[in-house]
Amino acid sequence: MPRFKTVHKGLKLLPVDFDKQLLPGSFEHALCYLVDHELDLGEFHARYRNDVDGAPAYDPAVLLKIVLLAYSRGIVSSRKMEAACREHVLFMAVSGDSQPHFTTLAAFVSTMGDLAARLFAQVLAVCDRQGLIGREMFAIDGVKLPSNASKARSGSRADFLRQAEKLEKAAQAMIAQQRQSDRHPEDEDQRDARKLARLQTSARQLRAWLADHPEDRKGVTGRVNLSNRTDNESAKMATGKGVIQGYTGVAAVDEKAQIIVEAQAHGTGSEQALLGPVIEATAHLRAADTHYTADAGYHSRAGLAQLGAAGIPAWIPDNGYRQRDPRYAGQALHLNKPDPLWDKRPKPRASKLYTPADFHFDPERKTCVCPAGKSLYGNGSHCLIKGQQAIKFQGAMRDCLACLQRAKCLRTPLKTATRQVAFFLPRVQRADDVLERMRQRIDSPQGREMISRRFATVEPVFGNLRHNKRLDRFTLRGQARVDGQWKLFCLTHNIEKLATHGAWR
Incomplete structure (x- = not known):
């Protein structure tokens, strides 16, 4: 029988040189070089007031390295970050054998605020200096992700008023019943008391929330949007997998090396209203011939008119472009195929009444x-x-x-x-109409080529964030904090691109 050398598994004490764990060309090597030599963390240092008094604090550079390395490995939980700093040699090397508590890491991310946007801009400037931004095409897309908010606590002020009144009536009914009833066993009295306390606490919380929010939440068009008592800046939005309570993360990606040039998170599911902020935020980066591409969710008359007035070339298809494109001629065959997550087969009509399709109309x-x-x-x-x-x-x-x-x-x-x-009646489009002009551009051979280029530019980026980084939800509350977390994930993607293209090898 052949003999082999012993393979050691489990615990073993070894001398480790932390500097030699950071291999050139790896993400952690690029991360450490970037934080130590390229980024200005002076604004983080200004938040500390322990020059004379107080205990020493963890260096914000160390905390930033831990968080970004964890995000690159698909670790979002601050408790798992703390465990990795104790058990994973790579985290020890990056943090200099620091072991911050999970509350320190969570507070660092949640209180970052506008500093995340400044860090993103600094890393973007480094990418531009390395020649990774081509400025030929910016592809815009977004993803709707759940947030740390309860979907069941959404509604209008009228809904919350009715809930408060219902809880108060139930509490009053329990009090009256206890006064009129005979003596109960002790365990039943305690159970009723706990139930009454829960009803009264819920009613007080509802009344306090209504007092702090005297008006309904208004959308971009002035329509009343549902509020949320857990995170009032989040929104209830429909996705292909159901309705969620969360935010929309938007990213603009440069075509040359798939660098994210702009990242924003908004508490709305309407993508049409998000086109303008992204265009304005990337104005300092685009050149005179920079083209913008986006999916059909960003197609609107107001957005196309804004782009046309500014003279910005754009390729934004409408919802019906697939029906006109011969490349998608066979897509109807796939609708009958079952899907494990979403059944795309046509649903049977619930109503048995005659519909307009049963009437014969002669146009x-x-x-x-x-x-x-x-x-x-x-x-x-x-x-x-x-x-x-x-x-x-x-x-x-x-x-x-x-x-x-x-x-x-x-x-x-x-x-x-x-x-x-x-x-x-069929829509009558004028030749000078912005929608008709965009439709003609999309149906042209160049328009179909731009749609394919958009797919190849932006979709792999979201696949990296969603699958490789395991970003399936936002863990914070409030638009500013969620926006900061989204920028940190996009910043991690850009650092990976710097490492992949050989920066600081």
Whole structure:
């Protein structure tokens, strides 16, 4: 039987040279060189007041190295960062064998504030100095991530008022019941007392929140948005995997080396409102011929008009560009395939009533015939429904009252006399319209090429952040703190690019 040398596993005491653990070309080597020689941490030092009195504090450079190295390894929890500083030799080498408490690391990240934006700008300047920013195309995209907020605590002020009144009534009912009831066993009395205390505490918290927030939260368009009692700056937003309570992380990526040139986090799910802030934030970086690309979520008349007025070349497709692109001609075949996370097959229609598709509408003659074969008369030929022109029809009283299909046509046949139906007319686009001009640009061969280049530029970046860095949620609360955490993750991505392209080998 062959013999082999012994393989040691588990605990073993070894002399370790921390400097030799930082191999040139690795992320940790680039991180340490960047923090020690390139970044200005004077604003972090200004926050300390222990020159004469007080205990020595951990160097902010050490804390920054620990946090960024942890983010690069997919570690977000401050408790796991503390454990890594005790057990992982690479964290020991980066931190100089420092072992900060997890509360120190959590406070460092959560109180960073605007300093995260300044760090991001400094690293971006280093990337530009290394020649990693080409300024030919900036690709914009975003991701919706849950935050450290409870989705169940969302609602308007009217909803919270009703909840407070309901809790107060329940507490009053329990008090009255206890006064009128006979003697209960001791354990039941304690159980009722705890339940009453919970009701009263919840009611007081609701009243206090309503007093601190006298108005509903308003959106960009002035529409009332749902507030959240856990994190009122977060938003309830729909994603492909369901509704979440969180923030939208937006990033603008340069095409040359996939450097993130701008990173922002916003408490809204409307991507159309986020195009302008990103364009303005990257104004100092773009050149005269810099092109912007984005996905269909950023397509809007106001955004395209703003870009056109500023003379900024952009390629932003609309929602229907895939139906017009022959490269996606076979995508309908994949809709019937089951998906483990999202069933993309068409859902069966819940209602059994006749829909407008069951009516025969002649757009040329402007006539409509119901499923029973009766002609409807028009009662509105110049209507606007959600900004789109439509034409309305209504059934005649003599036909609808005697129809045998009223149960299939009307929701409440005993109350409603006749059926009404509306049909949208095709949109008429002018040649000088910004939407029509963008549509023509996207449908051109160059437009399809720019869409492919956008995919290849920005999607791998979000794949790195979401999969490799395991960024599946924000752990902080408040727009400023979440924005800082998002910038730190994007900053980690940029440092990886510096290490990959051979900076400071």
